[in-house]
Amino acid sequence: xxxxxxxxxxxxxxxxxxxxxxxxxxxxxxxxxxxxxxxxxxxxxxxxxxxxxxxxxxxxxxxxxxxxxxxxxxxxxxxxxxxxxxxxxxxxxxxxxxxxxxxxxxxxxxxxxxxxxxxxxxxxxxxxxxxxxxxxxxxxxxxxxxxxxxxxxxxxxxxxxxxxxxxxxxxxxxxxxxxxxxxxxxxxxxxxxxxxxxxxxxxxxxxxxxxxxxxxxxxxxxxxxxxxxxxxxxxxxxxxxxxxxxxxxxxxxxxxxxxxxxxxxxxxxxxxxxxxxxxxxxxxxxxxxxxxxxxxxxxxxxxxxxxxxxxxxxxxxxxxxxxxxxxxxxxxxxxxxxxxx
Numbered sequence: 001x002x003x004x005x006x007x008x009x010x011x012x013x014x015x016x017x018x019x020x021x022x023x024x025x026x027x028x029x030x031x032x033x034x035x036x037x038x039x040x041x042x043x044x045x046x047x048x049x050x051x052x053x054x055x056x057x058x059x060x061x062x063x064x065x066x067x068x069x070x071x072x073x074x075x076x077x078x079x080x081x082x083x084x085x086x087x088x089x090x091x092x093x094x095x096x097x098x099x100x101x102x103x104x105x106x107x108x109x110x111x112x113x114x115x116x117x118x119x120x121x122x123x124x125x126x127x128x129x130x131x132x133x134x135x136x137x138x139x140x141x142x143x144x145x146x147x148x149x150x151x152x153x154x155x156x157x158x159x160x161x162x163x164x165x166x167x168x169x170x171x172x173x174x175x176x177x178x179x180x181x182x183x184x185x186x187x188x189x190x191x192x193x194x195x196x197x198x199x200x201x202x203x204x205x206x207x208x209x210x211x212x213x214x215x216x217x218x219x220x221x222x223x224x225x226x227x228x229x230x231x232x233x234x235x236x237x238x239x240x241x242x243x244x245x246x247x248x249x250x251x252x253x254x255x256x257x258x259x260x261x262x263x264x265x266x267x268x269x270x271x272x273x274x275x276x277x278x279x280x281x282x283x284x285x286x287x288x289x290x291x292x293x294x295x296x297x298x299x300x301x302x303x304x305x306x307x308x309x310x311x312x313x314x315x316x317x318x319x320x321x322x323x324x325x326x327x328x329x330x331x332x333x334x335x336x337x338x339x340x341x
Contacts, residue, residue: 137151140238187238
């Protein structure tokens with residue numbers, strides 16, 4: 001049984017998209033699972049009533065697994081991350097995360113302010129012992145299967161030791177949530193040779209090459225990510241700092257628009273294009289977990305549609321049910337004595 005707390009007030013399309021996404025998710029989740037709608041109670045109930053008024057009987061039936069939890073404050077997209085901790089303790093984000101910290105919820109999902117969510121999650125749920133920073137693990141579409149890229153935006157500057165930690169976080173995510181035993185781990189660099197890259201990447205490569213419990217295959221280049229493989233075989237996890245990862249993420253988000261424009265001029269119908277490029281849409285993946293915290297915090301795109309919110313909730317459900325956070329703690333404890341440089 002999973003209890004998933006949803007930040008109803010988070011995102012550019014909230015609360016309409018968030019509540020619609022919750023109703024969609026409940027139609028796919030088993031009857032033992034429930035969703036906690038966190039936000040200003042009057043706003044949440046008014047929007048929920050409006051959506052249920054003309055809904056099909058099946059939708060109204062699943063609404064019985066929704067619980068409204070009042071949160072008087074809202075963190076805006078323009079707020080600084082510190083607001084989530086000190087300035088607005090009664091925000092939907094803070095209230096939702098505290099439910100999990102108090103054992104009343106199993107996962108938290110938000111399309112709100114990413115910086116605030118990272119700060120609040122780290123402060124309320126805490127990091128696993130031995131970690132210095134969390135990382136955002138984002139699924140990138142590829143010609144093979146989606147590739148986990150981390151960090152995709154939480155940490156602009158990273159040390160070699162942190163890159164090694166990210167490799168361990170990504171490996172557990174790939175195993176638990178994606179079901180890939182012994183996932184192939186790679187470092188993103190400017191060349192596949194071990195001596196290529198900046199100082200942190202070269203140092204991380206030396207450590208990962210002798211690290212236990214990791215299937216490290218060396219460096220990959222940017223062109224290998226869309227293929228999901230390099231000349232040494234398939235790639236499941238790509239490790240980089242948050243600056244590089246976020247640049248890559250934003251580039252990926254621009255590709256569908258580029259291809260739509262190019263192929264539309266060639267006479268390909270919009271319907272054909274939409275089907276072919278569906279895997280490049282962030283909505284199909286829903287959200288990315290903040291890895292390394294003692295719990296489940298799913299970060300969704302700020303412009304998330306109802307479908308994207310639904311898929312973010314499903315990611316939260318899979319992450320909680322797999323006990324990924326617990327396994328990360330166990331893996332980190334088992335390798336605590338290893339050198340990180």
